[in-house]
Amino acid sequence: MTSQITPEVRREIAAKVGVHEQYLYQCLTGRRDMNPAEARRIETATAGRVTRQMLCQKTWAGIWPELVKPVRKAKAKATA
Structure with missing residues (x-):
């Protein structure tokens, strides 16, 4: 699933939702877990x-x- 999120798409999503692109990357790769409310x-x-x-x-x-x-x-x- 996360392999479908290219770096370019990840940057676009980060800008759209207002989070730092590296933070989004860390969460998508399992290095960190995002705040549940933010994830939702x-x-x-x-x-x-x-x-x-x-x-x-x-x-x-x-x-x-x-x-x-x-x-x-x-x-x-x-x-039997």
């Missing part, structure tokens, strides 16, 4: 192109557990 604001401002999960890679599942998709277990085949 950027997700809305970019119409989902940049998601909360992309900006809060280490903590998003604990902050927004409703976004965690349940893992489906494969049914075991009955052997």
Whole structure:
């Protein structure tokens, strides 16, 4: 996902949402987690192109557990 965000696009997004481009880079690469409210604001401002999960890679599942998709277990085949 984050590989689709080129440096040029990242600079455009940073300017649009009012954050420093390097801070956005650090969050997108998992070096830092963004403030949850800020991540939500950027997700809305970019119409989902940049998601909360992309900006809060280490903590998003604990902050927004409703976004965690349940893992489906494969049914075991009955052997006779």
